[in-house]
Amino acid sequence: MHVVPFISFRPLRMEESQYFNAHTHKKPQFQNVWACRNAFHFSNKKSLSALKYSVSVGLHPWHSGLFSPELEKKIRENSLANNVAAIGEVGLDKASSVDWNCQLKTWEFEFGLAQTLKLPLIIHCVKAYYEFVPFCAKTNVPMMFHGFSGNSDVLKQLSKYEHSYFSIGPHLLKNKMIQELISKIPLNRLLFETDAGKFSIIEIYETASCILKIEMKNLQLLIKNNTLEFFGQKALLHF
Numbered sequence: 706m707h708v709v710p711f712i713s714f715r716p717l718r719m720e721e722s723q724y725f726n727a728h729t730h731k732k733p734q735f736q737n738v739w740a741c742r743n744a745f746h747f748s749n750k751k752s753l754s755a756l757k758y759s760v761s762v763g764l765h766p767w768h769s770g771l772f773s774p775e776l777e778k779k780i781r782e783n784s785l786a787n788n789v790a791a792i793g794e795v796g797l798d799k800a801s802s803v804d805w806n807c808q809l810k811t812w813e814f815e816f817g818l819a820q821t822l823k824l825p826l827i828i829h830c831v832k833a834y835y836e837f838v839p840f841c842a843k844t845n846v847p848m849m850f851h852g853f854s855g856n857s858d859v860l861k862q863l864s865k866y867e868h869s870y871f872s873i874g875p876h877l878l879k880n881k882m883i884q885e886l887i888s889k890i891p892l893n894r895l896l897f898e899t900d901a902g903k904f905s906i907i908e909i910y911e912t913a914s915c916i917l918k919i920e921m922k923n924l925q926l927l928i929k930n931n932t933l934e935f936f937g938q939k940a941l942l943h944f
């Protein structure tokens with residue numbers, strides 16, 4: 706276990722960081738960790754811009770029943786804050802009770818917004834992976850399946866597209882299926898996250914390093930490169 710000093714000043718810039726957390730719901734707290742924090746739709750542009758770290762904005766599929774012209778306007782506005790690194794988490798969830806048409810309409814808007822703004826997409830997907838195949842085929846921006854848990858066929862279908870990325874989170878620590886799945890993900894499409902979990906990103910790296918049999922410093926370099934490919938220069942410029 707690495708000892709990570711707690712800082713109260715500022716998270717490091719992406720180019721200085723050793724660990725990369727592509728999706729978290731918590732404030733970045735540690736030195737040498739770059740993170741993209743999820744901001745929900747109730748945030749506003751002014752408060753987002755004041756944050757000293759990268760954020761993703763959008764309407765989660767669980768809230769897509771709230772989608773309205775006013776909320777659309779607000780999401781458009783929020784997406785223009787200078788520290789917005791991605792549109793997310795957005796997507797489709799077949800296990801949710803939210804009306805499917807509302808989910809689709811919201812997702813299609815957010816997919817379009819990401820293309821217009823040239824921002825990558827952080828996708829929440831439950832039992833709906835195949836629905837994303839046509840979007841992977843036509844997207845001009847990277848799409849990351851957060852907390853990926855698809856089967857081999859899903860992975861094969863989605864990874865055919867150069868813009869698809871797969872993010873692995875806290876389930877890696879104890880779920881055998883995810884421990885097997887991670888080895889099948891193309892190495893240049895792999896990202897890490899903590900999501901809403903209580904584990905640190907470093908624990909994800911350490912577990913992945915053992916499973917993939919990749920030395921920690923090489924894994925750090927790999928995930929750094931993948932994170933840069935996914936988020937692009939915009940995230941770098943602001944932090």
Ligand SMILES: [Zn+2]
Pocket residue numbers: 728729730743794900901
């Ligand atoms: Zn999340």
